[in-house]
Amino acid sequence: MSQYTPASGSIAHSIASKIEKMIADSELLPGQKIPSERQLCSRLNVSRSAVREALRELQARQLITTEQGKGSFVAEIIPQAKQSPFLQLYFDHSRTLYDLYEVRQQLEGQAAELAAQRATQKDLYRISKAFEDMEQSQGRSRAHYDKAFHQAIAEASHNPVLIHVLASLEELIMHSVQASVSNLYHLKDTREQMNKHHRQIYQGIIKGNPKSAQKAAIAHVSFVSNCLQKFEQQGSNVIRDAVLNK
Amino acid sequence: MSQYTPASGSIAHSIASKIEKMIADSELLPGQKIPSERQLCSRLNVSRSAVREALRELQARQLITTEQGKGSFVAEIIPQAKQSPFLQLYFDHSRTLYDLYEVRQQLEGQAAELAAQRATQKDLYRISKAFEDMEQSQGRSRAHYDKAFHQAIAEASHNPVLIHVLASLEELIMHSVQASVSNLYHLKDTREQMNKHHRQIYQGIIKGNPKSAQKAAIAHVSFVSNCLQKFEQQGSNVIRDAVLNK
DNA sequence: CTAAAAAACTGGTCAGACCAGTAGTGATAA
DNA sequence: TTATCACTACTGGTCTGACCAGTTTTTTAG
Structure with a gap:
């Protein structure tokens, strides 16, 4: 895919928001596996780096956990609200x-x-x-x-x-x-x-x-x-x- | 540089931790500019993707803010004082x-x-x-x-x-x-x-x-x-x- | 049928390229 | 002289494709 989309904010962030919303809406349940990075790439028509940065963001916010060779999974515990x-x-x-x-x-x-x-x-x-x-x-x-x-x-x-x-x-x-x-x-x-x-x-x-x-x-x-x-x-x-x- | 380092956790995360520690130790002060991604690459001998993912992590945790064309900056301890x-x-x-x-x-x-x-x-x-x-x-x-x-x-x-x-x-x-x-x-x-x-x-x-x-x-x-x-x-x-x- | 080997996944990293904003520089025009 | 504008050299954002390192599945040899 060609590299355009000036985008608002950043592609990576918008991807993260999408996934976050899916988690919030219970379309993705705790413990459930998230599609692999390469799957997300082709499905969303973006590069893998964008997807990876999005996942890294969700990781930092502890919404998902990631294991090498296995995949990314929706975190079990979400309760903690944003803390400073x-x-x-x-x-x-x-x-x-x-x-x-x-x-x-x-x-x-x-x-x-x-x-x-x-x-x-x-x-x-x-x-x-x-x-x-x-x-x-x-x-x-x-x-x-x-x-x-x-x-x-x-x-x-x-x-x-x-x-x-x-x-x-x-x-x-x-x-x-x-x-x-x-x-x-x-x-x-x-x-x-x-x-x-x-x-x-x-x-x-x-x-x-x-x-x-x-x-x-x-x-x-x-x-x-x-x-x-x-x-x-x-x-x-x-x-x-x-x-x-x- | 060749791609080795099995690393514990991940390189990106360890980079993020380093920068985080520098902020905690007041070596980097609020508002201060963080070295550019490419500078961090060469200084730490890692790829830019690793650096970017590290910064993305810090971004998600609101420890830094990033602006295209300008750079990344340590966030203010007084939340959004300028925007308040x-x-x-x-x-x-x-x-x-x-x-x-x-x-x-x-x-x-x-x-x-x-x-x-x-x-x-x-x-x-x-x-x-x-x-x-x-x-x-x-x-x-x-x-x-x-x-x-x-x-x-x-x-x-x-x-x-x-x-x-x-x-x-x-x-x-x-x-x-x-x-x-x-x-x-x-x-x-x-x-x-x-x-x-x-x-x-x-x-x-x-x-x-x-x-x-x-x-x-x-x-x-x-x-x-x-x-x-x-x-x-x-x-x-x-x-x-x-x-x-x- | 079982166990080991191979193939096909997964995420992690690297490299180099190009796009898109920003800021400083210097040349040009008023 | 001053002001303006194009140019250049930054900055981050994205894409591509390759390879490494684990995990899972499949195939194959016993």
Whole structure:
């Protein structure tokens, strides 16, 4: 076949998308064999290199597995949703979680500091509401309000870059950590400590005391980081025990 | 080259792993260009198809982006910051530059602080070299060494997250600002002020004084930000005059 | 009928060619 | 002088056809 087709994106990618769709539509079932590369070539009227790159893409995304001499097969397990690339990258280093929190600590501190300086009435209302919701909530929903609280503070900094970066870090952390922050709430003293931190941050912002808010935010993130670090080491059995004993 | 190497897994995958590791180790920074496919071919002594499949794998995992005619680039840790409609919205406003520097200020401070604590002999050597190169250089190349200096410090923090975020911010700043930092050097008093800052940062790190280094870095970034802000307002005619009068 | 050998698959790699965008260079025209 | 445009030398994208290295099937020799 001649070599034309300017194509949108790339042929290889469009092939990958086709196969992906077939898998998604259950036309190809897990464990099932995918037509051989040479078959796909002639059927789709493209070169083998294009097909190979397409398969390599699906391979990287763990949608298929490939064995030399045998063929390519639809992967058995698909469940894991897309997780952030950079995290997968760091997954080996357990230090990564610490690194993430180290940076986050600094930026949360800055966000709280700026929020104390710049928050409008509207911002203060939102922060107050988030704070109260958080105090009253329990269990799983607590994590949600926790997040909302921090986000409200970030937005009150009125620095879009800061907001954006913090949101990115949040996402990385979410994907990274197995023991969700919500688990920490199951330990009584931990919970009380975090409440205390939150109140300090809140007070600092409301009263327009930047340094106080910053300091509290840094202490808070630092504390959470340390707790998570401990759990990472001991495994999550501690949490389970605590939950069971409750 | 002949085609041997039964290889474990596959050549393509091992190439991908190599590049992945370089990204993880911050040897390749976000936004940075990856050697062209043909360069990688000859350097690694493999065929282009193998290289292409490796890049396709990294592409699928969103660790790199590829553009026809341009090349492949390490992806940003801050997802689609440039495309983010949220940030794009603010990009016109000159305030955005201020926002960028506000965050950068904080992170450069942290980087300097950590560098003063964690820098190895190798790090110190690199930082020293960058510092001396910068002091001796003039004109356009100065901006290059300036960047290298800050980058060396960031890497000495040994926090990959921090390194990547700073690199991403650098990218955003580059895109945002018309008046390059290098222009600032054309003003004598500005130049001297920056030299002074750089020396303070350098001394703080070399002597292992985190707080001093942090403070100097924050002051430095703050100063640069203010200067740029001024020029943005007045237009760049001031710079031109200064250059002409020299 | 069985077991070993051969043939016909499979994916993995290599080589060289050409197409299609991009960017820098230099010559030409205004 | 400056601005424009064609040209050239990059970049990635695709195609072709060959050979290597495993796996499976078929054939063949015992």
